[in-house]
Every structure is written in C-alpha cells, then in structure tokens.
Amino acid sequence: MVYWKLLTEYQHYYLQGIGYTLFLSFFSVILGLTLGVIMALGKMSKSKILNTLAKGYIEIIRGTPLLVQVFIIYYNGVIEMGPIVAGIIALSLNSSAYTAEIVRAGIQAVDKGQMEASRSLGMTSGMAMKEVILPQAIKNILPALGNEFIVVIKESAVISIIGVGELMRQTNIVRGITFRQIEPLILVAAIYFVLTFSLAKLLGRFERRLKESD
Numbered sequence: 001m002v003y004w005k006l007l008t009e010y011q012h013y014y015l016q017g018i019g020y021t022l023f024l025s026f027f028s029v030i031l032g033l034t035l036g037v038i039m040a041l042g043k044m045s046k047s048k049i050l051n052t053l054a055k056g057y058i059e060i061i062r063g064t065p066l067l068v069q070v071f072i073i074y075y076n077g078v079i080e081m082g083p084i085v086a087g088i089i090a091l092s093l094n095s096s097a098y099t100a101e102i103v104r105a106g107i108q109a110v111d112k113g114q115m116e117a118s119r120s121l122g123m124t125s126g127m128a129m130k131e132v133i134l135p136q137a138i139k140n141i142l143p144a145l146g147n148e149f150i151v152v153i154k155e156s157a158v159i160s161i162i163g164v165g166e167l168m169r170q171t172n173i174v175r176g177i178t179f180r181q182i183e184p185l186i187l188v189a190a191i192y193f194v195l196t197f198s199l200a201k202l203l204g205r206f207e208r209r210l211k212e213s214d
Contacts, residue, residue, distance in 0.1 A: 002183050010174045014191060015163035017170030021195070024084070024166060025153045032152070033145065035092065036099025041129070043104055054100070061097035066158050069094055074162045087159035087166075095152050102148065106141035107133060139210060146203035150196045157192075167191060 007014065042054030061069070073093070074086040081089075110133050118128035158171035171188040175181055 002180075003187055005173065006178070006180075006183060006187055010177070013170040013174050014167070014188070016165055017167035018195070019187075020084075020164060020166040020169075021153060021156050024087055024091060024156045024159060024164065025149065027088050028095055028152050028156070029145070029149050030086065031092035032095030032099050032148075035096035035142070039096060039100035039104050040103035043100065044107065044197055058097045060098050061093060066090070066094050069162065070158060070162060083159070083162040085165045086162060086197065087156070087164045091152055091156060091159065094155070095148060098151075099145065099148055102141050102144040103137065106137040106144075109140045110136045135196075142210065143203065143207050146199070146206075149203075150199055153196055154192060182210065 039054045039057055042050040043058065045051050045054070070090040073090040074081070074083065101154065107129075114132055115125075115128050118132045119125070123131065156166055157168040159166055160172065163169065167188055173182045174179065174184045178184065
C-alpha cells in the first residue's frame, strides 16, 4: 500500500510538519485573540479615532489575501525576521481581524443591563468591562474561537511559501524525494482532516459542558 509506505518511510517529515503546524496555529490564535480583543474594544469605543483605526484595520486585513500579507510581512524591507516569526505574525494579524468581530459580537450579546448595573455599583467602564462583561462574553465566543483555530490550522499551509517546515512544506519535500505527486497530497489532506476533525470533536464536547454548567 503506497500510502502506508509513504507514512512509515517518511513519517519524520510528517511528524515535524504536524509539530510546526500546531506550533504556528497555537501562537497565532493566542496573539490573534489578544490583538482581536484590542480591535474589538477599539471598534466599540466612543472615540472616533480609535473607532476609525479599528474599523480600517479590520476591513483592510479581511479585504486582502493572506498570501499577500505573508509576503508583505516577510519582505517588509525594514525589519529582518525569520520565516517562523514572519509566519506567526502574518497568521496572527489575519486571525485578529476575524477574532475582533467574534469578540465584538460576544460582548454585544451580553445584556446591556450588566454594564449599567456595574456602573451603578461604582465601577468605571473599564472595570465593568474587565470584571463583568468580558468573563460572560468569553463563554459566548469560545465556540467561534474554536472554529477560528481550525481555520488557522488549515490556512497555515500558506506559510510554506516562505519556507516554514509545516505540513505542506514537508509534503512538498516528500513529493520531491519520491517523484510522486498525488499520493503525498492525499496523505497530507487526510492528516489535516484528522487534526481538524479531532479538534472539532474536542471543542464540541467542551461546548456541551459549558451549556450544562449554565
């Protein structure tokens, strides 16, 4: 069986690729979430400057291809950086624009009376957001954030274009060594499916537990 032979004979390539893919995805989601929260708060801010900056950032990032963003970050002409750092930054910036909308929707889903009640207790807007609104919003946004993690795993394949040894890059190496074109691609598609399907199942179980705790 050619697929089994590929998997066993070149397993170190695929294992290394899985490691890089999960590493890139994990840190990109964490950084993307951090920046996404900032952009969501900026978009909801009453300050016209912050609101305009956040809206412009989100629209530009969502309106341009990830591949172009990767090239701009990597060949920025100002700061020299390695492909892994450039890949994480590009994925984080891209993910943050989508995460910002997820966070904004999660915050706005919290009853407005919660903010008014917090302010009536003497909290500032910032304290109320941090202590009351965000903890409730997190429960609303966790399922969507999980989906964003799955999207980042799949889109990390684009980072192979700048030489990061993630799954797609390792698959191209296997294709070059074996002179087989389609079999390594089908095998990596199966690996991506196993990763994303397993993650979706875990997230589904976590989401059910959250609902049971309500």
